[in-house]
Structure formats: C-alpha cells, structure tokens
C-alpha cells in the first residue's frame with residue numbers, strides 16, 4: 431500500500447530522503463488567520479458544524495493550498511477532540527472559550543460513557559473528498575491527538591493551563607488513568623486507520639502537552655501508549671509513515687524518537703535545532719521548528735529565523751514547519767514571504 435511517493439516531496443522525505451528545498455506545511459494551516467476560513471465559519475455558524483459538513487471541511491482543508499501553491503501537504507480539517515466525542519463525551523466549542531467535553535472524567539467513570547464510533551465516519555468522508563481533489567504531488571496528512579494530550583481534555587472537560595488534574599489522577603489512581611489512556615489509544619488506532627483507508631497518506635500524532643510530564647510519567651503516558659498505537663497502526667498499514675509531535679519534550683526527544691517506532695519527529699520552537707540534529711537518530715526526518723512568533727512578526731527577524739532552521743537541518747531529511755500552530759493574527763503577507771524564503775522565488 432506504500433503508494434507512489436516518487437513524485438511526492440513530503441512522502442519522499444518521510445521515507446528518509448533529503449530534499450533541497452525541503453517540503454513545507456504549517457501546523458494549523460487551515461484556520462482563522464485565513465479570511466476565506468472566517469467567511470465560511472461565519473456562514474456555517476460554528477467550528478463543529480464545519481467539521482461535520484464534509485464539503486465545507488474539504489474546502490477548508492484545501493484553502494491554504496490554493497492560497498500558497500508552495501505548500502506540499504494538506505492536513506485534514508478536523509480536531510483531536512473528535513476521539514473523545516466518539517468515546518461518548520459531549521463536545522461543544524464555546525465561542526471565545528475553547529472546547530468543552532462533558533461529563534469531565536475527573537468526576538465520572540469512563541464506563542459511564544457509551545462509545546459512538548459512527549461519529550468518526552463523516553471525517554473519513556471528508557478525507558475521501560479532499561483526496562479526490564488533490565494532485566499526486568501534494569500529500570494528504572491525517573492526524574489524531576496522542577493519548578496523554580487527549581486525556582487531559584477528557585479529564586478536565588476543557589483545556590487547562592498545567593494539566594494538574596490529569597497529572598494528579600495519573601499518580602493517585604494509575605489503574606483508572608491507564609484505562610482512560612488505553613481507551614483513547616484503541617479508538618485512535620481505528621481513527622487513524624480509517625483516515626488511511628479513506629485516502630490519507632501519512633499521519634501525525636499531536637502530543638501538545640507532552641511537556642508537562644516528569645521523566646517517569648513521560649515514559650509511562652507518552653512513550654508507552656504512543657509505541658502501542660504505532661505498532662498497532664503499522665500492523666494494519668505497513669509502510670505508512672507516522673510523524674510524532676511531542677511538544678515541549680525537550681531533552682526527552684531522543685528517547686521518544688528512538689523508542690516509539692515513529693518515522694519522523696516534530697520539534698517545537700523551544701528546541702535548539704542544532705542540538706536536535708545532533709541528538710536525534712541518524713537519518714530520521716525532523717519536522718519543524720520556526721517560531722510562530724517570528725512568522726507573526728515578519729521582517730528581518732523572520733528571514734534570520736527561517737535561515738537558522740534551514741541551516742541546522744542541512745544534513746538530514748527535513749520537513750519545514752512551525753514549532754506549533756500558526757497564530758491567528760499572522761498576516762497573509764508573512765506566510766507568502768515564508769514560502770518564498772523556504773522554496774526560493
């Protein structure tokens with residue numbers, strides 16, 4: 431099933447080739463910094479309405495590629511919190527406040543939820559719609575949240591600054607916490623697999639809160655469940671690349687890269703790319719790590735920051751990306767400049 435990567439830059443790099451210029455995409459490239467996204471969101475009412483409208487979601491997935499022809503990949507427009515929704519929690523997005531999941535698992539048992547895997551089906555339809563409209567040179571990236579990050583939302587019922595409730599539960603009742611992690615991991619394997627069957631060509635696991643765990647807890651709740659997901663996924667889809675993005679992992683990145691079975695590792699903007707290039711396994715593709723604030727700011731600082739990233743990864747397979755999602759106030763003109771800086775005029 432390792433479909434033709436011959437003329438597809440992102441897949442070539444994910445399979446270990448170095449390309450100059452590198453392929454480029456941006457985390458959160460479909461979203462609020464684009465006026466065409468804001469217009470559709472206004473029209474359809476809310477974020478979840480967009481995700482569950484296949485035509486709208488496919489259109490939003492493709493919007494950034496229409497505007498920036500240099501982009502090498504489309505990332506499915508959806509959200510990591512669709513998995514908790516499929517596990518039976520209610521999901522809403524409160525304007526200006528972010529996501530809410532109920533009941534929060536801090537006060538309610540997991541087995542009180544009724545799994546609803548049919549809530550994933552519309553997402554696969556979106557994937558198929560996007561795939562049908564993409565040229566073979568552009569890669570379609572599927573994604574899911576990693577169990578630790580998803581668990582922090584399920585337990586608190588919303589985003590939380592330091593994930594304290596989840597970290598405490600993990601110490602207090604590791605058996606109960608482990609059951610939550612396992613339920614997320616199982617659903618995630620099905621979810622990623624469904625995206626591949628529908629036409630996605632690689633997947634990324636977002637572990638946005640990996641940075642809040644102590645080394646032992648990181649081992650137990652980031653590395654171990656990620657390894658299980660990757661192993662199960664690879665059994666179903668041998669040869670399909672997995673990108674792992676453990677945001678904030680810092681010095682724990684080499685262990686993550688070596689032990690989880692992922693094919694490529696995403697690094698955030700706090701990681702020194704020169705260190706990362708030396709410390710990460712030889713030949714492993716690295717994705718990152720322009721500071722989203724440099725992109726927001728633009729000007730000379732942006733040019734310098736882009737060059738530092740390109741230089742640091744000159745000797746290994748590299749996928750140019752931001753260290754985290756694009757900030758919604760980022761001017762379109764700065765993204766155009768970034769594309770020219772990475773790809774040459």
Ligand SMILES: Cc1c2[nH]c(c1CCC(=O)O)Cc1[nH]c(c(CCC(=O)O)c1C)Cc1[nH]c(c(CCC(=O)O)c1C)Cc1[nH]c(c(C)c1CCC(=O)O)C2
Pocket residue numbers: 456457458459460461462471477505506507508509510511527528529573575589636638755
């Ligand atoms: C933690 C997390 C979430 N979602 C995601 C993460 C992990 C990555 C990260 O750390 O940024 C991942 C995500 N969310 C979204 C995508 C789509 C694809 C893409 O990257 O372009 C992806 C990959 C769309 C979205 N997901 C969300 C929006 C904004 C919706 C809107 O207001 O229009 C988009 C475009 C909403 C969302 N979704 C989530 C939050 C906390 C919020 C509200 C805060 C915010 O608005 O940024 C959970």
